[in-house]
Amino acid sequence: MTQIIPSITFNGNAEAAFNFYKDVFGVEFTAFMRWSENPSCDQFSEEDKNKVMHASLPIGSGGIMGNDFVPVMPGQTYSAGNNFTITAAPDSKEEADRLYSRLSEGGTAMMPMQITFWGGYFGALGDKFGVQWMIHFDPRTAG
Secondary structure, three states, X not given: OOXXXXXXXXXXXXXXXXXXXXXXXXXXXXXEEEHHHOOOHHHOOHHHHOOEEEEEEEXXXXXXXXXXXXXXXXXXXXXXXXXXXXXEEOOOHHHHHHHHHHHOOOOEEEEEEEEOOXXXXXXXXXXXXXXXXEEEEOOOOOO
């Protein structure tokens, strides 16, 4: 069964926001990574390297994820109100591939499905309606 997780992009204050949410909901991070942990971070400023690349908090039977905006491609800008992504976390690699293929039909493939440096199988896309999606299968937690 695929789990749907909202992801929020912040403009430099993700750490403060996620520490606030952690306190409000009384939970602990299941993941917290800075952009400096990205193998491609040599292109980032020292300030950007210290920003949050990924934070994840479990809340109830779901959770929230988030990060700080870092412009990794020319022309990218942060825009409040357009800073949400939906993550689909299927329970198999095959379902991840199917979701990526179907959701990207008529849309924009941003990162093809691939094994990442953190061990997940991950891809990112924009669908034909302008909704941003991340597909993430974690083989380490597959049942």
